[in-house]
Amino acid sequence: xxxxxxxxxxxxxxxxxxxxxxxxxxxxxxxxxxxxxxxxxxxxxxxxxxxxxxxxxxxxxxxxxxxxxxxxxxxxxxxxxxxxxxxxxxxxxxxxxxxxxxxxxxxxxxxxxxxxxxxxxxxxxxxxxxxxxxxxxxxxxxxxxxxxxxxxxxxxxxxxxxxxxxxxxxxxxxxxxxxxxxxxxxxxxxxxxxxxxxxxxxxxxxxxxxxxxxxxxxxxxxxxxxxxxxxxxxxxxxxxxxxxxxxxxxxxxxxxxxxxxxxxxxxxxxxxxxxxxxxxxxxxxxxxxxxxxxxxxxxxxxxxxxxxxxxxxxxxxxxxx
Amino acid sequence: xxxxxxxxxxxxxxxxxxxxxxxxxxxxxxxxxxxxxxxxxxxxxxxxxxxxxxxxxxxxxxxxxxxxxxxxxxxxxxxxxxxxxxxxxxxxxxxxxxxxxxxxxxxxxxxxxxxxxxxxxxxxxxxxxxxxxxxxxxxxxxxxxxxxxxxxxxxxxxxxxxxxxxxxxxxxxxxxxxxxxxxxxxxxxxxxxxxxxxxxxxxxxxxxxxxxxxxxxxxxxxxxxxxxxxxxxxxxxxxxxxxxxxxxxxxxxxxxxxxxxxxx
Numbered sequence: 001x002x003x004x005x006x007x008x009x010x011x012x013x014x015x016x017x018x019x020x021x022x023x024x025x026x027x028x029x030x031x032x033x034x035x036x037x038x039x040x041x042x043x044x045x046x047x048x049x050x051x052x053x054x055x056x057x058x059x060x061x062x063x064x065x066x067x068x069x070x071x072x073x074x075x076x077x078x079x080x081x082x083x084x085x086x087x088x089x090x091x092x093x094x095x096x097x098x099x100x101x102x103x104x105x106x107x108x109x110x111x112x113x114x115x116x117x118x119x120x121x122x123x124x125x126x127x128x129x130x131x132x133x134x135x136x137x138x139x140x141x142x143x144x145x146x147x148x149x150x151x152x153x154x155x156x157x158x159x160x161x162x163x164x165x166x167x168x169x170x171x172x173x174x175x176x177x178x179x180x181x182x183x184x185x186x187x188x189x190x191x192x193x194x195x196x197x198x199x200x201x202x203x204x205x206x207x208x209x210x211x212x213x214x215x216x217x218x219x220x221x222x223x224x225x226x227x228x229x230x231x232x233x234x235x236x237x238x239x240x241x242x243x244x245x246x247x248x249x250x251x252x253x254x255x256x257x258x259x260x261x262x263x264x265x266x267x268x269x270x271x272x273x274x275x276x277x278x279x280x281x282x283x284x285x286x287x288x289x290x291x292x293x294x295x296x297x298x299x300x301x302x303x304x305x306x307x308x309x310x311x312x313x314x315x316x317x318x319x320x321x
Numbered sequence: 322x323x324x325x326x327x328x329x330x331x332x333x334x335x336x337x338x339x340x341x342x343x344x345x346x347x348x349x350x351x352x353x354x355x356x357x358x359x360x361x362x363x364x365x366x367x368x369x370x371x372x373x374x375x376x377x378x379x380x381x382x383x384x385x386x387x388x389x390x391x392x393x394x395x396x397x398x399x400x401x402x403x404x405x406x407x408x409x410x411x412x413x414x415x416x417x418x419x420x421x422x423x424x425x426x427x428x429x430x431x432x433x434x435x436x437x438x439x440x441x442x443x444x445x446x447x448x449x450x451x452x453x454x455x456x457x458x459x460x461x462x463x464x465x466x467x468x469x470x471x472x473x474x475x476x477x478x479x480x481x482x483x484x485x486x487x488x489x490x491x492x493x494x495x496x497x498x499x500x501x502x503x504x505x506x507x508x509x510x511x512x513x514x515x516x517x518x519x520x521x522x523x524x525x526x527x528x529x530x531x532x533x534x535x536x537x538x539x540x541x542x543x544x545x546x547x548x549x550x551x552x553x554x555x556x557x558x559x560x561x562x563x564x565x566x567x568x569x570x571x572x573x574x575x576x577x578x579x580x581x582x583x584x585x
Binding site for chain 1: 343
C-alpha cells in the first residue's frame, strides 16, 4: 500500500493554504497509484475535520490529551508515532512556521529525507523529485528524495486546490508520546494589532529603499487603506528602521502570495523577489526603468513615487468607492 | 554556559542576477568574481551568543564544515572573540546534502565535548534548505526551537522568544537545547575591531578531516541529491504605462490597478 500523508497541525484553518497542501498530496498519491491519508495532529474543530474528510482517502485524527495547541516536541512525537505505522512514501506539510520546524526532525525520526519550500513534486522513475528555489530565487533546484519517507513542506498557497470526493471515515486515535516536556510554548501574542496577516493578504502595497523615510510609509498606508491592502516592505526599508521587521517581505522575511503586489521604490533584489514569487500580479513604481523589479512586473510606471502616490490614492478612492 | 555556534561560509548572496550563473555539470553556482561571506543567519546566531556571554558568562565555540576557505569565517568569529574555533574540512563531497552536514557537525560536536546550547542559522543564503538545524538536533537528541530571535538564561532554564506566522511566542526550555536563529533588530551582527582582526590570525584553530571524525563513506551519502539546477526563464514582459502627461499616466495606472482589484 502506497500512502501519501498530509499533516495538519492543532487548530489548523481550512484555508487556501490547507487546500493547496491537500491538493498537492492528492496529485502525488494519484501519480504513485496510492492513497491520500490526512493526519490531523491534536485538537481540531469538528466542522474543519469534516471539511477535510472530502479530500482524503483516509482521515486520522491523532489525539493526545496535552495537544490542545501546538507544542513542538509533543506534536513531533505524535506525528512520528502515527506516520511510522502508515509507512508512507511521502509526508507533506504546509508552509507555516510550525510545519517548517517539524519537517527535518520528523524526517530524521522516520529514517527518511527532508526538504522545504517545495514548489512542485513529481514522480520520476519511481522516485520522488522535489523542485524548490535556490540561491535566493536566482536558480531552481530539483532534488531526488532518495530515502523514504520524503518529508517536505510545500508552498501550499500557490498550489492547485484539492478535488472533493466521497468523504473519508474519521478515525480517531489516542497516541502515546515521549520526551515531550523539554520545551514549552508559554505565551503567544500577535504582532499586528490590526489588519490581516501579510501571508494571507490578497493585495499588498510594499515600499523599499527608494522611499524618503518613515513618513513615506504613512503615505503608503493611506494608499493601502484605499486599496484594501496590507503594507509590506523590503529588507532595506526595515533595516533602515522605517517600519518594523514584521512587515518585511523576502527570503529573510515573509513569503507572501497576494493577487496584486504593488512595489513602490523597490529595486527588486532577488532576495526580495523570493518572498513574492507566488504573487499573481506584480506592479511597480520606480524611477529606474532598468530596475530588476520590472522584469517581474505585469505593468509598471517609471516615475518618482512622490508624484504618483497622492493622485493615485485620490483616483482609486473615487473609483473604488 | 557552554555555547556552540555553527557557521557556514557561502557565496555572496547579494550578487546581482545578471552576474549569476550555474555550472550545469557540477550543479552549483559559478563562483566568478563573487566573494565568499559568512551566512547572515549564522552571523545573527554568533551575535546572540556574544550577547549571552556578556550577560551570563560562559564560553563560545564556533564550528564550520567546509573547504579551506571556511577558515576565513571562523577567523572572523575569532576576531569577535569567540573562545575556540573548529574547522571540519570537507575534502570528500562538493556540495553535501543537509543530512550529511548535520551528521558531520554532530560528529565534530561530540568530539569537541558537551554543550548546553547550540545555535544554528535558520537557513543559508545559498541553498536555503533550512534543514540542518532540525536534523542536527535529532542527531544529537537535543530538543529544538526554531526561528528564535531572543534568548535569556537563568541557571539551566532558558527562555526564548521566537517569530511565528501569527506573531511572537515565548518558549521555556532546559539545557541542553538547540535553537535555529532568525534576524531581528536586536541581533544585527557587530563589526570586529581592526586590532582584533589582526590578532585573530594568530589564534589557535582546531582543524579536523572527515577521517579524524571517524566517518565512513557510507555516512557521507546524503538522503537527498541535487539532480538539476537551472536559472528560471522569466516570462514576464512588463508593460510600461505611458501617457502624454503624468496625469494621463497615473490615470492609466490607476485603471489597471482598479481592474485587478475588481476581479477579487
